[in-house]
Amino acid sequence: MGHTHLHDAGTPTRAALAARRKANRLLTAILVPLGLLAVAGMIALWPSGDPGEITIADPYATAEGVTIDTGSVQRVGVEDCPSSVTLTQAGVQAPQCQVAHVLPSSGGSAVPVEVPPEVAKTNAIEAGDTVRYLNLENVMVDSGAPPYIFMDFVRSVPIAALAVLYAAVVIAVARWRGARALIGLGGAYAVLAGFILPGLVEGKPPLLLGLVGSSVIMIGVLYFAHGFSARTSTALLGTLFGLGITAGLAAWATDAAHLIGVDNENAYALINASDELSISGIILCGLIISGLGVLNDVTITQSSAVWEMYELAPGASARRLFTGAMRVGRDHIASTVYTIAFAYAGAALPVLILVSLYDRTLMQTLTSGELAEEVVRTLVGSIGLVLAIPVTTAVAVLVVKAVGLSGDRAEHAGDSPDTGPGAAGNGREPARTAAGAGGSAALGRPSGGAAAGEPGTRRGARARRTAPGFPTEDQVPE
Structure with a gap:
């Protein structure tokens, strides 16, 4: 590109728009078939709405006159x-x-x-x-x-007040994106209530139900809340990978650990309701669904971390970007692992107190029927999200480097404020500074010089490393 036109702040340049299209095309070939496969699976598994002969006594039903x-x-x-x-x-x-x-x-x-x-x-x-x-x-x-x-x-008032407060806080802090996330959450529950639950009642394959339903939920929620962009697509690809790992481990663990649900009162009621219901299958589906929120959290964070670091240092190598983003990922792994464990421990606190009073060893307690499901849920979900982090990071680095604007951006970084890699990622954020983009203005050299215009030369690489705003190995931005 031989010249650059000035644009209003916030308006992507032609180069940025081309980069965005190129990055999105890179993921389209993978995500579109996966999305079509998920939709086809949902159509094939869609429940008829007839629960058959399953009948559950309504605890709120009353006799005549009552x-x-x-x-x-x-x-x-x-x-x-x-x-x-x-x-x-x-x-x-x-x-x-x-x-x-x-x-x-x-x-x-x-x-x-x-x-x-x-x-x-x-x-x-x-x-x-x-x-x-x-x-x-x-x-x-x-x-x-x-x-x-x-x-x-009657708890309607306090629960409704909490719900309104929650929505108000989310929208006040996250604004329109928070509102879209809340709407997406409603859509996710609609899929759960209209597809997954009736499907389990009708005896549909639980592994496919959980995998297809969770995939549809993640596709809808991620794009609706975060918008259509290369970084969102990257996070989705990492999420689907982690979801597949979680589903495979859940299928193996449910059988190997003999999770049959007889120690749960509600599951026991379902067992007595019908011979067609598979409690192990319901547990398997629950293991897949339970980790969706945290999995989505870590993948979107890793994808954004790569894009943010690329904005600050577009001349950084793929290895440098991956290493820096994985520092963020390792911190995230450390926090989310015990977040999941504590979340499940809090939900099962009465059971924990009860089994702690039994005269049994720690191993016997953790592998007992009362706790085995929670332990497996924690381990399966944690493995899935941990493996999703390096995969998401690697895909994000490949996509952001494949955009191929490093040389063009360095050549014109001092002229145009909105040719930042953020535009390549999502078209919303300009580069932080011309110097951070490896610009010629910060280096005091002409834009066509070796320092800026020839990123592959030894001289250019040295100039970029010493330019203000370029992070060192110990200063990779988070």
Whole structure:
């Protein structure tokens, strides 16, 4: 390119646009077939919507004449149990229990709601709480049973408030990208609820369901939240690689570790519901899905790290870029490994406390039926994300170097503010400084000189290494 036109800030140059197209074409040949394969798999595995003969008893179903009412707690105290009213009428001292006097939302006077002992021990019910209770007054007349029994708390308001606060914080900090991420999250749950869960109920292959559904989720979420760009495509390719590794390990580990789910109450209910349901298959699918969030996090970070370092030092070798980005990756590996472990430990804390009280060795505890699933989930997810980091980094380096603008950019870095490699990556960010781009202005030489225009010469490489803004081995930007 013999000359450069000036552009408004934020407007990509022709060279930047060409570089962006070239980088995207480099990934299109790989990602488009994978995307079409995922869509074809989803079409082939799409559930019919008929669960067959599987029936699960609804815990919220009520008998004729019984209703589930809500109301506001006026006061709570320890009184004679309403269930012992016949003893009181017979002159016998009735046992004491916790009773909440609840004002029904439908109106009327407060009713005495008996609180079960396990709930009473927590002392969680207080005046002002909104609760849900069984109204048995039409079926328990003169039976000696309590006509009103505590069922659950109504948590709609605090959960809705947290959801609104979460959305507001995300949008306030991340702005439009945060809003797109939230919408993408909704789409991900739609795939989970409309495709993966019904498919498992109908007995579709769990490995394919998890792999296809997760791939579709990642393709949609990544592009919707981060936009169509070379760096996003690079992160997606690394994510799909990590997803494949995770799926393969999960399939082996589920069988080898005999994860059959009989130690889980909910899984046990599914086992009794139908002979067609494979609990091992459901666990396998869960192992694949559970690591999606962290996997996406590390791949998009690694891809962005490579592009950012290339912006600061476009003359750096591929090996230099890979080494610098892997320093960031190793830090990320160290943090995410224990992040996953602590996340699962927090979710399984009651089980951990329970098994810690057993008289068993540490190895027996970790390999027991109660914890084996969580241990395998942690190990499988961690292996997948760790291997995805070097692969994503390597692909990002290959793509960013294949853009081929180093010589042209160095030649014109002092003339145009928006020919930065960020444009080659995503078209949004200009180069940090002309010097950081290996520009001739920083080196005090003509743009066509050996230092800038001949990046392959020994003299040019030495000049770039000594130019302001070029990071040393110990100063690779993060």
